[in-house]
Amino acid sequence: MTTMDRAYMYVSRIVALLLAVFFLIPIVWMLLLSFTPEGQPILGGGFHFSFANYAKVLSQAPIFGWMGNSLIVSVITTAMVLLLSSMAAYAFSRIRFPGSKVLFLLFLSAMMIPAEATLIPLYLFMRDIGLLGTRTSLILPAVAGPMGIFIMKQFFDGLPKDLEEAARIDGAGFFKIWYRIFLPLSRPALAALGIFTFIGAWNDYVWPLISISDKAFMTITLGLPMFQSSYVQQYALPMTANALAAIPVLLIFLLFQKQIIKGIAFTGGKEM
Template structure:
């Protein structure tokens, strides 16, 4: 009896929290379909696309989204490739100082991102990369979190598969590509979605490194657009609704993989 009460209690709390966190999103969508100056409930929830027409005609939303999408996709692909290769090396290849180097990578998690802005800016300036899309991609590729997550997953994979592949003559690269990557799809999906969202939502570093409007991402374009409508609510909300669509689509498609990836990679010892 108590187990059933606990079961329903947990689900009621979960539904209540879900509704609570969805209220701002629902309100944003409702405002985006309401003409400026009118109440959300004035027309009986009749949809109006006037705000979307105004936003698309007055701001290069799709251009900003295209830049963000390009940076996010390339960053995600590079993170998955490089992090999985490094994690495989730390997990399966024995070399001098491997444990020390892994701990050195993990120590990067303790460094605030704000502390790296000035050195990163000077580095990009000296190499002539400042103000380019490359300057937006490279800093996000070097995160230690992906290496940590994938190493934890690789450590739990059976060694028999790797040994069988080596008997057949497979090298390190073949084992990584043909065995470890297919078996680690849940962890790769989780890391991929986190990397994509992180690159999409990044604001501070693009604000510092990008000055050309042609390379502006959605996180830079939205504040500039909203500053022109400080006394209005509907148009900024409409722009935010458009900017949230790609992230919501990615999350809805890969939500099961995210949950599996967190379940597989969390709670394991180093």
């Protein structure tokens, strides 16, 4: 390693460390405020550690109920996206049928349509079939996203065809090959897609705001603004509610950070 390479490595690490600290400051500030009684200064007057804000938030808002709704929607959405995207991707990657390339291009073209442009047609459709205002209306629009199909197809295209041919010689059909061979080999892609899908469903705000009116079905992204609007002149309680809402996402990141990094660097079937 040359002197220039070492210098570049040290500079890149310092820059990465500074960026990490920069992005951690809001999270640390949120946690400090959540453990500080309302009206008590954090800097200059000493730090007063207390769980009073958490007790007050949990007694005044159904945080766990909102989080439960978000968890149900996110888990079911993620499971269905992984199932349908992997099946569709396998069909586009390995099954040749008339119009497959055109159909795949149509799926990809859907990624160019802004989500806001589909809100009104989606609202009218859900209303006409009687699903508006239910958890199902939050799940169905997200289960057939073209991004998941694209990611899985790119991965499947990189898998050796010899595996499929050997399975066909043994008498395996399309479904068995997909289930017994392609799915186990595509765990990195499935993990990355699942994590991003879960976080996206958990953080979704615009569509739940339009489709949900019953408080019993409110997700955490809808409940938090409603709670915060009652404490516009305060800081500790809204920050405490945000800290509670951020716990699941932070846990997912800490537990699956390797898969998240692989998903960001993921290109086709090279990441195995």
